[in-house]
Amino acid sequence: MRTKLIVIMLSIATVCYGQNKRSDYxxxxxxxxxxxxxxxxxxxxxxHPSIKLTIIKTGLTDSVTITSKNLAALTDFMKxxxxxxxxxxxxxxxxxxxxxxxxSSYPETTIxxxxxxxxxxxxxNNNKKQFKFWAPKKDPENQKLIGILFYLMxxxxxxxxxINYTKNLETYFQLPKNN
Numbered sequence: 001m002r003t004k005l006i007v008i009m010l011s012i013a014t015v016c017y018g019q020n021k022r023s024d025y026x027x028x029x030x031x032x033x034x035x036x037x038x039x040x041x042x043x044x045x046x047x048h049p050s051i052k053l054t055i056i057k058t059g060l061t062d063s064v065t066i067t068s069k070n071l072a073a074l075t076d077f078m079k080x081x082x083x084x085x086x087x088x089x090x091x092x093x094x095x096x097x098x099x100x101x102x103x104s105s106y107p108e109t110t111i112x113x114x115x116x117x118x119x120x121x122x123x124x125n126n127n128k129k130q131f132k133f134w135a136p137k138k139d140p141e142n143q144k145l146i147g148i149l150f151y152l153m154x155x156x157x158x159x160x161x162x163i164n165y166t167k168n169l170e171t172y173f174q175l176p177k178n179n
Contacts, residue, residue, distance in 0.1 A: 025124035027078070029149070032117040033172050039165065041149065045071055051156050055165050062162040070155060074148050078122055082141060083129040116172035118146070135173045146173045 024046035031039040037057035044050050049071045052063035096103055119132035133142045150173075153166045 023124060025075075025078070025122060027074070027120060027122050029118060029120035031169055032119070033169060034114045034116065036165075036168050039169060041153070043071070043074065043149075043152070045075060051152055053153065053157065053162055053166070055162070058161075060159075060161055062157050062159040064156050064158075066152065066156055070152060074152065077145065077148055081122075081131075081145060083122070083131045085130065085132045086134060086137075086139075116169075118142075138174060143173070143175060147175050150175065 024044070026045075027041075027043040029041040029043075031041065033039075037055050039056060040054045042050075042052045045068070049066050049068055050063060051066050052061060054061040115137075116135050117132065118135065120130065122129045122131075133139060135142070135146070150166065150170050154163075157163055157166065
């Protein structure tokens, strides 16, 4: 009898521990466009998933609850996303040339001045992963992330000023027309 009681108690403890070990996350993104106000997007998963966008210069904020179903594509994508820090100065290749009488390779860079820096943090289980990239540089993984984010924003927000802001923000990213 005592053995059965111990097994039952261990089973209950295991189930309870498993229920408390959630994989909730927060995705915090700063959009830093060249010619319009910066914006801050915060997406939270969990029992009550939400999406919040703030236009920094005006302080206007729209925050809505979203369904876990609508969040599923983002949740799945973030499991495989390669977190990288890339800015408005990117190496686009290497050139060979003469340096002090010898051939040498040096990086060829490009500098963006009329696009958008996007930087973010993915926080889950007290672990913070950061990323940063420049657009309109076409990186397939970052474009997919942006496509998912704009899908969520376009589906969620109802405030006309926020909707207009997201449309202007979206022009900085060269997304395929089906997003």
